[in-house]
Amino acid sequence: MKKIINDPNQVVQDMIAGMIAAYPNALKQIPETTVITRSEAPVSGKVGLVSGGGSGHEPAHAGYVGKGMLDAAVAGEVFTSPTPDQIYEAIKAVDGGKGVFLIIKNYTGDVLNFEMAMELAEADGIQVEKVIVNDDVAVEDSSFTTGRRGIAGTVFVHKIAGAIAEQGASLEEVKTTAEKVVNQTRSMGMALSPCTVPAAGKPSFHLAENEMEIGIGIHGEAGIERKPVATADDIATELTEKVLMDMDLIGNEEVAVMINGLGATPEMELYIVNKKVHQLLAEKGIQVYKTFVGEYMTALEMTGCSVTLLKLDDKVKELLDAKSEAPAFRN
Amino acid sequence: MELQVKDTIQWLEKINEKIQQNKDYLTDLDQAIGDSDHGINMSRGFQEVVKQVNSKDYNTVSDVLKDTAMTLMSKVGGASGPLFGTAFLRFSMGIKGMDAVNQEAFAKGLEDAVAGIMQRGKATIGEKTMVDVWSPVADYFKETAKVQAEDVVYTAKNAMEQTKEIMATKGRASYFKEKSIGHIDPGAASSFYVFEALSEVIKEEE
Numbered sequence: 380m381k382k383i384i385n386d387p388n389q390v391v392q393d394m395i396a397g398m399i400a401a402y403p404n405a406l407k408q409i410p411e412t413t414v415i416t417r418s419e420a421p422v423s424g425k426v427g428l429v430s431g432g433g434s435g436h437e438p439a440h441a442g443y444v445g446k447g448m449l450d451a452a453v454a455g456e457v458f459t460s461p462t463p464d465q466i467y468e469a470i471k472a473v474d475g476g477k478g479v480f481l482i483i484k485n486y487t488g489d490v491l492n493f494e495m496a497m498e499l500a501e502a503d504g505i506q507v508e509k510v511i512v513n514d515d516v517a518v519e520d521s522s523f524t525t526g527r528r529g530i531a532g533t534v535f536v537h538k539i540a541g542a543i544a545e546q547g548a549s550l551e552e553v554k555t556t557a558e559k560v561v562n563q564t565r566s567m568g569m570a571l572s573p574c575t576v577p578a579a580g581k582p583s584f585h586l587a588e589n590e591m592e593i594g595i596g597i598h599g600e601a602g603i604e605r606k607p608v609a610t611a612d613d614i615a616t617e618l619t620e621k622v623l624m625d626m627d628l629i630g631n632e633e634v635a636v637m638i639n640g641l642g643a644t645p646e647m648e649l650y651i652v653n654k655k656v657h658q659l660l661a662e663k664g665i666q667v668y669k670t671f672v673g674e675y676m677t678a679l680e681m682t683g684c685s686v687t688l689l690k691l692d693d694k695v696k697e698l699l700d701a702k703s704e705a706p707a708f709r710n
Numbered sequence: 711m712e713l714q715v716k717d718t719i720q721w722l723e724k725i726n727e728k729i730q731q732n733k734d735y736l737t738d739l740d741q742a743i744g745d746s747d748h749g750i751n752m753s754r755g756f757q758e759v760v761k762q763v764n765s766k767d768y769n770t771v772s773d774v775l776k777d778t779a780m781t782l783m784s785k786v787g788g789a790s791g792p793l794f795g796t797a798f799l800r801f802s803m804g805i806k807g808m809d810a811v812n813q814e815a816f817a818k819g820l821e822d823a824v825a826g827i828m829q830r831g832k833a834t835i836g837e838k839t840m841v842d843v844w845s846p847v848a849d850y851f852k853e854t855a856k857v858q859a860e861d862v863v864y865t866a867k868n869a870m871e872q873t874k875e876i877m878a879t880k881g882r883a884s885y886f887k888e889k890s891i892g893h894i895d896p897g898a899a900s901s902f903y904v905f906e907a908l909s910e911v912i913k914e915e916e
Contacts (some may be wrong), residue, residue: 433787456754459747459787487881488788491830495783495792518885528885578750579737598745600885 380580387577391434391454398441402706405445413454413461414469415441420450426544426553427451427473430482430537431466432489433458435576436597439534439676442707448541449482449705457576457679458598460488466496470505478506478550482536482557484529485513508550510557512536514566514687516625517594517603528596531639531676532564532687535699538708542701560695565622568685569602569614570595570641574678593617597641597678611648615655618686623663626690630664635671635699637687642677644684649673652684668696675707711857711912713811718774719763724907726756729900739896743883748790748896755786755794771811775802775819789881790897793831793840800826817851824848831880838876838883838890840897843869847905859913866905873898 384390391413398415399408407418421427430440431453440452450473455461470479479500483493490511497507514532540557548556570592573582583599586592591609594602609617628634638653640646649672660667668691676685691699703710713721729736729752736749759781768774775798783795804822805815824844833839846869851857871894878890881897 455787456747456751458745459751460789460791462784462787462791464784487831488791491789491792492787495830576747576750579746583741583746596885600745 380575380577382575382577384577387580390577391456394434394437395441395454405704405706406441409468409472412465412468414451414465414472415444415454416451416469416472417444417446417449420473421475422450422473423475424477425475425547426477426550427470427475427479428482428537428541428544428553429453429466429469429473429479430533431455431461431469432484432486433460433598435574435679436676438674438707443534443537443541443705445703445705445708447545447701447703447705448537448708457578460486460492463492463495463499466493467499470496470500470507471503474505478508480540480544480550480553480557481507481509482533482540483509483511484533485511485526486528489529506550508554510536510540510554510561512561512564514561514564515596516565516567516621518596530566530568530597530687531637531685532561532566532689534637534675534708535564535635535687535689536560538703539695539698541703541705542698545701556698560689563626563690563695564687565625566637566685566687567618567621568595568597568639568641568683569593569618570599570678570681570683571608572643572682573599574642574681576679591683594621595683597676599678599681611651612655614684615652615686616659619656619659619688622686622688626688628663628665628690631666633666633668633691633696634660635669635689635691636660636667637671637675637685637689639676639685639687640674641681641683641685642674643680643682646673649684652686656686669699711813711816711915713771713816713911715768715771715774715809717911717915718771719768721908721911722756722763722774722778723760724910725904726760728903728907729753729756732899732903736896736900739894739899742893743878743886743890744881744896747788748900751786751788751790752794752900755782755791758785770807770809772802772806772808775805778802789831790900793827793897794900796826796830797823797840797844813851813857817848820844820848820851833880836876837880838873838878838895838898839880840895840901842873842876842895843898843901843905857912859909859916862909862912863906866902866909870894870898870902
């Protein structure tokens with residue numbers, strides 16, 4: 380393992396200190412925790428938004444903390460959900476009297492820890508609601524599984540729930556809006572090579588030089604199919620078609636597109652994928668309202684990408700366009 | 711059997727030793743069907759548990775196990791933190807106030823722990839999870855006239871090995887479907903170490 384770190388056990392704390400040093404006016408850390416909040420938190424009269432998850436997905440999640448987006452992000456160990464006590468601290472720190480809303484990615488650990496924190500906060504008299512993001516179409520939803528994973532589409536949920544909360548919406552309205560975005564967002568990813576978790580010291584899976592994995596999650600966990608590496612156009616087609624198959628787009632509708640890099644994919648390659656995705660959507664008569672190309676939800680230095688589509692309506696468009704001052708999402 | 715505070719601390723120390731020795735093995739198991747952090751998380755958690763329970767004076771077994779639970783919840787993360795944390799928390803609640811725990815009380819604690827894990831993880835028996843080790847061990851404690859150290863370890867080991875044959879339908883491993891067959895569940899493996907450690911404590915008493 381070759382990484383620019385000091386001590387594998389200190390990577391999260393060191394990263395947080397570095398983030399605060401980069402944005403001293405916008406962000407602050409709750410002392411003795413791995414929680415980063417907006418510097419002005421709690422904002423009185425506003426629903427507080429908390430997200431989080433394992434570290435290693437930067438700029439998620441702390442990069443999305445800021446006016447117009449999240450109030451706090453809780454960082455777990457690398458690829459490991461944060462613990463209930465930490466999430467509980469975040470909830471308390473952003474409660475401005477109007478309740479707190481949790482955005483959780485559908486991973487067993489995240490759901491369990493956030494739910495326990497929710498119970499702790501409710502016992503304290505804080506009103507808490509949640510949404511579970513499950514945008515990944517690679518993993519089938521059935522009564523036998525814990526359901527689909529939450530991946531890059533989570534960023535759209537942060538953005539849109541953040542915007543409506545900033546407008547002064549109630550906890551119930553934030554929840555309804557977030558649920559709508561979850562229902563209208565689908566993603567699918569692929570990887571060319573694994574990543575190395577610092578504390579593990581070795582790659583988390585193996586792919587031969589000529590292999591790729593389709594349908595991968597954001598922790599390097601297995602996808603649905605391993606096969607020979609294809610061209611960018613073929614990869615883009617496979618991902619987009621799987622995503623579209625699961626959305627009720629009848630054409631002539633508007634979408635936002637996100638081409639997300641998993642940590643080690645050059646922007647050049649992401650744009651090549653984007654070219655094909657746009658072409659495919661145009662062929663089907665689907666209008667692209669806005670495109671996001673870059674690293675939004677990474678998996679350390681994993682090579683690969685994901686394609687996310689969000690079906691838009693006027694309200695969602697307005698919220699997507701609303702001002703955000705989060706370091707990793709400005710508009 | 712009778713478990714006192716000092717035996718309980720010894721139990722936790724033995725669990726920690728086993729988890730530390732098998733940290734890489736647990737991570738390898740998790741690499742096959744999970745996200746390869748189980749060994750790392752459990753080793754961090756139990757290291758802290760041992761530090762915690764050696765830093766205080768305790769009057770009851772329940773208090774030791776309650777601190778164990780809280781430490782696991784706040785240090786492990788992932789799915790294992792809440793699940794092992796809940797197991798020890800319910801265990802401690804089931805034996806509240808006793809300064810020593812006999813077999814009957816221990817069986818009650820285990821039964822409560824299993825109910826807690828199942829409720830928190832929304833899992834039941836036969837889903838290739840830690841439930842598949844905790845549940846048969848709890849049954850053994852409840853149904854046996856006099857617990858034998860060797861039977862505890864046999865029950866736990868057999869139960870752990872059986873998870874190999876099951877297709878996962880809960881947790882991260884469920885994404886692997888049929889591919890999960892042939893691999894021991896990491897949570898079941900670390901649960902085995904919990905009961906292997908317990909059997910050693912019981913054996914010293916015999």
